[in-house]
Amino acid sequence: MAVTMDSVCEFIVDTKHKTPKFTDEGYPCIRTPNIGRGYFILENAKYVSEESYKEWVERAVPSEGDLIFAREAPVGNVAIIPKGLKVCHGQRTVLIRPDKTKVDSHYLMYLMLGDELQNRMYSMASGATVPHLNMSDIRALELPELPPLKKQKELAGVLSVYDKLIENNNRRIAILEEMAQSLYREWFVKFRFPGHDQSAVEPIGNAESDPEGASARDGVSQNAKFIDSSLGKIPEGWEVKKLGDVASINPESITKQNAPDRINYIDIKSVGTGTIDEIKPMPFSGAPSRARRIVRDGDIIWATVRPNRKQYSYMAKPEENTVVSTGFAVIRAETVPKSYLMQVTSTDGFVSYLVNHATGAAYPAVNSKDFENAGILLPPHAMLDMFDGMCSAVLEQCELLKRKNRNLAGQRDMLLPKLISGTVLL
Numbered sequence: 001m002a003v004t005m006d007s008v009c010e011f012i013v014d015t016k017h018k019t020p021k022f023t024d025e026g027y028p029c030i031r032t033p034n035i036g037r038g039y040f041i042l043e044n045a046k047y048v049s050e051e052s053y054k055e056w057v058e059r060a061v062p063s064e065g066d067l068i069f070a071r072e073a074p075v076g077n078v079a080i081i082p083k084g085l086k087v088c089h090g091q092r093t094v095l096i097r098p099d100k101t102k103v104d105s106h107y108l109m110y111l112m113l114g115d116e117l118q119n120r121m122y123s124m125a126s127g128a129t130v131p132h133l134n135m136s137d138i139r140a141l142e143l144p145e146l147p148p149l150k151k152q153k154e155l156a157g158v159l160s161v162y163d164k165l166i167e168n169n170n171r172r173i174a175i176l177e178e179m180a181q182s183l184y185r186e187w188f189v190k191f192r193f194p195g196h197d198q199s200a201v202e203p204i205g206n207a208e209s210d211p212e213g214a215s216a217r218d219g220v221s222q223n224a225k226f227i228d229s230s231l232g233k234i235p236e237g238w239e240v241k242k243l244g245d246v247a248s249i250n251p252e253s254i255t256k257q258n259a260p261d262r263i264n265y266i267d268i269k270s271v272g273t274g275t276i277d278e279i280k281p282m283p284f285s286g287a288p289s290r291a292r293r294i295v296r297d298g299d300i301i302w303a304t305v306r307p308n309r310k311q312y313s314y315m316a317k318p319e320e321n322t323v324v325s326t327g328f329a330v331i332r333a334e335t336v337p338k339s340y341l342m343q344v345t346s347t348d349g350f351v352s353y354l355v356n357h358a359t360g361a362a363y364p365a366v367n368s369k370d371f372e373n374a375g376i377l378l379p380p381h382a383m384l385d386m387f388d389g390m391c392s393a394v395l396e397q398c399e400l401l402k403r404k405n406r407n408l409a410g411q412r413d414m415l416l417p418k419l420i421s422g423t424v425l426l
Contacts, residue, residue, distance in 0.1 A: 003146060006139035008108070010097040013059045014071075014135055015089050020056055022046040027053045030062075031090035032070040033308075035077040036272060037113055037409075038163060040068075040085075043273050044308075048088060056088040060095055065105040067096040069112070072132035074269045075125045078112045080105055094138060103146060106156035111143065114416050144420065155419045162412035169401045169408075176398045177274065180391045184343040187387060188377060191235060194386065230375055231349075238379050243345075244372030246336045252294035254323055259284045264322040265291045268303060271311045271328075274346075275402060277409065279322065290325040298338035300331040300345055305365045307354035314342050316399035329371050336378070337388035339395055344376050 006012060020029060026047040028034070034041050048056065062068065062081055070077040072092040081087065089095050098105045111117060120141065125131035146152065187193040225236040234240070243249075254263070263284050270278040284291075295301065295315045301324050303311030315322070324330065333341040344350060353374050358364035418424040 003143045004139065005141045005143065008099055008103040010099050011060060012094060012096050012139050014094050015056060015091065017091060019091060020048045020052045023049045026050065028087045029090045030068050030087050030093060032073045032092050035068060035070045035079050035093065037077055037277065038079055038109060040079045041272055053088050062087050062089060062095055067105065067109055069094040069096055071138065075131055075133055076118050076121050078109055080109050104149060104152040104156055106160060107152035110156060110159050110416055111420060114420055116144065116417065158419065159412055159416060162408050166405045166408050169405050173398050173401050176394050180394050181343065183390060188379065193383060231377055234377060238377065240375050241378045242372060243374040243376050246378065247334050247341060248332045249368045249371045250293060250330050251332050253292045254294060260321045262321065263287055263291060264319050266324045268311060268325050268327045271301065271313050274313055276313050290327060291323050292326050293324045293328060293330050295322050295324055295330055298333060300342055301328040302331065303327060304329050305363050307358060307366055308351065312346060316396065329368060331371065337384050339388045339391040340384050350374060
């Protein structure tokens with residue numbers, strides 16, 4: 001008798017087929033963008049109130065050891081709920097509670113992330129525009145023969161070592177990125193830059209600021225001169241420019257005439273918040289038709305459909321012939337430091353600009369002109385050089401750790417099918 005998902009789980013349930021009302025705080029709502037390959041992406045997660053939480057967990061309360069699975073956009077990502085994380089799951093996700101007498105939760109997660117089940121799920125997914133799995137297909141999904149529970153735990157323990165190393169690196173990356181972001185906010189949002197004379201002024205993009213209160217609290221003066229601009233008050237001598245004045249958008253593309261034999265391809269689903277989980281080497285002749293946009297050191301890539309920080313990243317010293325999908329806009333710094341442009345294009349104001357300019361009912365998207373016309377703050381070049389000198393080393397360290405994580409994930413994914421199939425024995 002075939003082993004199916006349903007036969008080794010206590011239950012497999014979806015959630016309400018609507019979007020809850022989100023709040024500024026409360027319980028994280030795990031939606032498909034919040035589910036990676038074995039981990040949750042909680043940066044910029046949406047939250048629900050106590051009342052909404054109770055409504056959304058009526059079918060089952062997500063608990064430690066449960067899996068949350070994305071059955072759409074993209075199909076197949078899954079992560080396990082750790083101890084102490086209280087969440088609800090949103091639309092197009094499925095809550096899976098393994099029967100602990102039959103299958104280890106971590107082993108089942110790794111099994112679902114392996115090539116065999118991933119390929120099977122993709123082949124089962126239906127939908128012309130957005131592939132998705134039906135609940136009946138998930139319950140009926142056939143699993144390979146399961147080893148004894150003790151062996152499952154041993155196998156999962158080996159694989160989890162890689163995930164723990166990746167998690168530790170991610171913590172270090174978050175600290176380093178926050179250092180760069182804090183410096184950017186101090187200098188170019190709050191205007192507490194070197195030589196600023198600590199003048200109180202309304203920070204860009206902060207409608208709730210109180211200049212008079214700030215002056216009273218900090219004991220600062222108001223001697224510096226500020227001028228009006230389309231972005232609010234800015235220091236005299238600074239400018240507001242269009243992004244297209246300081247950067248090029250989609251500067252290079254591969255054609256059949258100039259294509260190399262092989263490329264390193266980055267698709268949409270491989271990019272998260274400032275991360276690139278996978279770069280796929282492949283022959284150009286077998287690459288997707290969307291594999292066209294060339295990226296180089298320091299380029300920024302932004303997803304053009306439903307633009308948000310979930311699919312945005314920075315390229316640091318990519319290998320030769322690295323190409324991204326045409327679903328990305330590629331932004332290349334021309335007259336400003338790469339480190340500054342990276343911070344500018346990840347601010348709340350820039351994200352809001354893209355969201356407000358996206359058009360299309362089913363798939364709201366922005367185009368190259370939208371990027372070119374985005375207004376950005378341009379400080380004096382001496383100050384930009386000073387900022388770059390302080391941030392470049394931090395960003396390089398971040399990229400080194402991200403490369404290590406990609407290597408660790410690659411080693412884990414290579415080992416996974418060998419452990420599960422018994423090719424490699426413990």
